[in-house]
Amino acid sequence: MAVSKMLQFVTVDRKTPEKREADARRHDFDEIYREFAAERAAEQAGRCSQCGVPYCQTHCPLHNNIPDWLRLVAEGRLQEAYEISQATNTFPEICGRICPQDRLCEGNCVIEQSGHGTVTIGAVEKYITDTAFEMGWVPSIKPRTERKESVGIIGGGPGGLAAADVLRRAGVQVTVYDRHDRAGGLMMYGIPGFKLEKDVVQRRNDQLAEGGVKFVLNTAVGRDITFDAIREKHDAVIIATGVYKSRELGGDNHDAQGIVRAIDYLTASNRKSFGDDVPEFDSGELSAEGKRVVVIGGGDTAMDCVRTAIRQGARSVKCLYRRDRANMPGSQREVANAEEEGVDFVWLTAPTGFEAGAGDAMAGGVAVDMKGIELEGEDVATMHRIVSGVTVQRMRLGEADATGRQAPELIEDADYVEDADLVIKALGFEPEDLPTLWDHPELEVTRWGTVRADFRTHATPLDGIYAVGDIVRGASLVVWAIRDGREAADAILAKFSASVVPEIAAE
Template identity: 55%
Template sequence: MQQKGPSGPQGFVVQPRRLPKAEASVRVQDFGEIIVKPTTENVEVQAGRCTDCGVPFCQNACPLQNNIPDWLGLSAEDEMREAWRIASATSTMPEICGRICPQDRLCEGSCTLNQSGWEAVTIGSVEAFIGDTAFDNGWVEPIRPLHERAQSVGIVGAGPAGMAAADRLREQGYQVTIYDRHDRPGGLLIYGIPGFKLEKRVVQRRTDRLAEGGVEFVLNCEVGKDVTLDQLRDKHDAVLLAMGVYQARALQAPGAGPGSTVAALDYLIHQNRRDLGEQDGGWHHAEGRDVVVIGGGDTAMDCVRTAVRQGAKSVTCLYRRDRDNMPGSAREVANAEEEGVVFEWLGAPKALMSKGGSTSAVRAARMALSEPEFGKRRDIVPVPDGDFDLPADMVIEALGFEPEAFAAHSPELSLSQWNTVAVARGGFATSLPGVYAAGDAVRGASLVVWAVRDGQDAAAEIDRYLKAQAEGVAA
């Protein structure tokens, strides 16, 4: 199973998987991306490992259904511009997804090589390289619609779903305005994801492209507070709700209260603002402190790795299940362990201990997994006399996020049983005419790549709706 590569016979047997990372001792010194940018030759070799299998499992596992084998093959032959054309046809932000998607759970996890005992192709690294190369060479064309349309769309939320929808709608000539509560567009891409996974310049050039293409951003504007949903409906021909979910789940334990813990998103936002050059005197800093992060998702991994870079004395991740059952990416866990994070698996917070009015430790209960049952997730049960204490003068809660009070936006807006925005089956239309919803506002907290997919698909549905409206008026 060989492929002809740019420098002679190449293939997964001859060429091992290589994804160069900076050494842990070096990369924890700053917030730069940890993946070392590959050379064109490296990319050609790694892309050339693709077996071009008959059934592209990598593509099927990708929420965007990216044509991965096609752009891998083109990259292997140094046809980067054509690879970019194919990659950008299905994704509005390949260079971002290539960096932050959990490829180990998606495309690379489903790669035929991975399934048959060989290491997967470095799909994410190649995708990011294609996108970076396109920007560096001016192949990312500005948005210039063939025809301008008088109809306008208001988008609530400048995160990945809102940005993806704005890109597609502006290309169709609609007048697009994005409203966001923050002072910069980008949502969690800017303020939630640390620079060592996604440097801010990568997001900035995407938002710049939207602005230069005619998308208007109204920032520091919170829907429900600074403007109502009804006002947006009156102003625009269609509205897309893509505000994500930001309401943090709170720790329910004795000793937990105001000032005893730090919310994960607050912690990450403060550090990201500093990375953007802001000086915030009240920000949270882990230097010299014993830090315990409670939770096991990707946000928890972002927090523990941020604490290490801030110079924490010790960093421990406390998670109630074991490694095999944690929701976060296995790749991120491995990165965190390399950087010195200690994981306390099968440990659930029981109480916060204090000394002198400040948190001093987390008391945790040792847990065990119940016996497996077919079709059910294993429960966790306390181990008798298994309590233990973790020194902690800084506790970060990373227990996940829930929808905010969407009902306050409009009493006629139907919600699901999980308090996310309810949409029509197989679509994005809400209970309000002309109002659509996409991304985490509908799914709950999920992956960026799903938000991009939803934003693009919602834009297509809004396009059909507005064209039908225009034809009705013309008739």
Template identity: 60%
Template sequence: MAERMLQFVSLPQEMPEKRPAAERREDFGEIYRAFAVDHAERQASRCSQCGVPFCSIHCPLGNNIPDWLKLTAEDRLEEAYRLSAATNTFPEICGRICPQDRLCEGNCVIEKGFESVTIGAVEKFITETAFEKDWVKPRMPSRERAQSVGIVGAGPAGLAAAEWLRALGYQVHVYDRHDRIGGLMVYGIPSFKLEKDVLARRHALLAAQGIVFHLSTPIGSAAGETSFESLRETHDAVFVGTGVYRSREVSVPGSGLGGVVQALAFLTASNRRGYHETPGEDAILHAGDKHVVVIGGGDTAMDCVRTSIRQGARKVTCLYRRDRANMPGSIQEVKNAEEEGVEFAWLAAPEAFLGDGTVNAVRAHRMRLSLPDASGRQSVEAVPDSSFTIEADLVIKALGFDPEDLPGTWDAPELAVTRWGTLKVSPGRFETSIPGVFAGGDIVRGASLVVWAIRDGREAAAEMHQFLSAKESKSAEPATQMAVAE
């Protein structure tokens, strides 16, 4: 047990042991080994217990990080878990996939000079210990309510809202087009970052809590789909947490060639293989023995390059139009990719995909950073006469995601959207233009982080609770007035 906190002056930062790159290239297992108890306690004791906890301030969920670090250092792990779970619906997921280097750890006050506390690794350790010790239980309601809620989307926003509303006693039904819960977490994120039994374990807990799941149930106006109108008629309130799934395109010649694919299709096929489900287009969506070029610099691009390595690609190149310092993805993910053999072509953008029916090369040109644009970020421009060619049997476009046309798909023109296609909601209230229909997560804020979706789901649940309570009180008024008259 750590004797006291503030041990950062004598204890260096240590992450859990990372599996050797040569070993992890061969499978899809998570790359970090688990912390031992004494190791986790020592690392937690490095916390400075500062007066202004910037780690908590920069956590979208406002996690009480210094407090549960102190409890961990004192070997009070069950208390640490309770405190962690009080603000985070899915700490076992955030401990694995949150970009801590941009959030809590990146804002740790000892980061400059002593390196930050390994917050994410300790969070994962606390939660896995809690599961091992059977401390994790479904939050059962103290009383049942007759009102029901429909949740569209079993991603992090929808699941967080469902868990909170069920804990309040509502009858919660979750609808999702996929056959498993998790949204992009199940089919978009590779197992080496989030092993799928973690999601299956949480699914079992939510089902035990009394949440009813309707999987493989798309919402829409086509034959065989559940209509949005019937969903509203069935439930007293609806939450929309569909996320964003429409892949962005790159407008260059050759985009229609065989072997030029979208990141989500590639990652979904890979994850389905992990479930021993082989899609029909398996050969197209597999990097084995191919020269792979991935276009993009975000976390999805990193997932694609690292998946390609594990599938046995001959060579994997990531093409990104800005430099390393300006890439949107996690710095740690870039480091992991480089260790595993990925090559990066910084300040380079595709000019055309070449081939006769099937892609065989990417012609790109060099880019240079220019003056900041309206957002304050440096814009980029092509360097004249700088074209070069990269051999490619498989090109994966990982350029981000945009919202689908929900008003059109759901035959709900009254569902207002922004100019970006995201759903419009009342600020701080999460209610859409349709009374009783709420929304949160990526479908409102655009493609973002899982942790922000969890926050939206929890806060939207609180607003829905107020709405449903007011609705219940209003429906009870006529009966009360009649009783008084009698």
């Protein structure tokens, strides 16, 4: 009688892939987790309890068939595992790297609730598709038959690319318009390489291009091409721009040099890793090297910033967050990684303003700005304010707010100054005003500025226009954008099929 390879959670302990030592990884942008070996992946997959109600699958936005591909990995049927994994997820190897599994699939694992430690779902998911690419099991997405319908996708992030994949496989003519010189959105320019190495993203871009998806890059709607021009070219349009408008901080000296947006800081770092010419980085404006860095915020973007600053050679890195560790929105796994790498978290603190001066701006006795340009006369006194610290108010947690988390309250007379040479604002993102930017006031938005769209089909009130991802949800996760893109593509295909009038056989 064959012995089952599953239900091993009682005798086999949870193991994660080996993590590189903090002292080594803080000096480069390579991914910090090593790959599972085949035997370890099968061993860990075999810990799955194959429960009747798979909460891991229920709490995955894509409803990935996790128990089935775990069983196939445990049984050594890896190619079949890849096919099951790819059936519901356009980019499983990316989700395996950057999804907050501790809040989604792994956080709801049944054996975790019983005290045995969750199955390492994310690591196995990553292993499956990385292996599939290595073994040549990933086929081209180029369809066998072509369709005449055309879809334009505005935005080459995860939502737009997921939709492009589904549509192109069905034979639809797909064009992706993106403002950057590389597709991928935040996967390419926002998320650092130590979480998601860029060749992983580029591999998918290449697969789409080889499959016939057309990319029109360095093209911003409203600047280089009009929204109406795109509509005229295509039978349907998907808006997948994401949200890039940073939330701002007020207070004294909020516009001093050395106070920067997280998106600008992370984009500059990633561009530098590509070998691009990045003047703002080279001048020191968007580099943390040798500086006392303060990051304001507690989400995943803040974690990306603090860990990037460590790798750039910051003198010190502190993260200010107005709640405590238990109430922060970012991944606890990322916080632990940051602490190992030398980041100092200052909980229950809120900035109220900034200190600024000209002391550190003297180069050989000459006043210069952040780019090294010499200042003269009144410019020295009026323009040359460089941040030297963050004015911080200590907080305590009071009653729970509408989200269920305890609301922070100010502690009177407990303010102090946190020294800083570089302050990075990682307070989240808001949608840009697309109706104004695109000169299209009839594009409906919600009171939050997000595009109004049906939550099932992702259709907007404008005929033939769909919207997916963060521009509809607000700042969210890559996995939700993937789901939206796939659903919108399915809705478009259904509409195309319904519009085809069947031929009537001649009598």
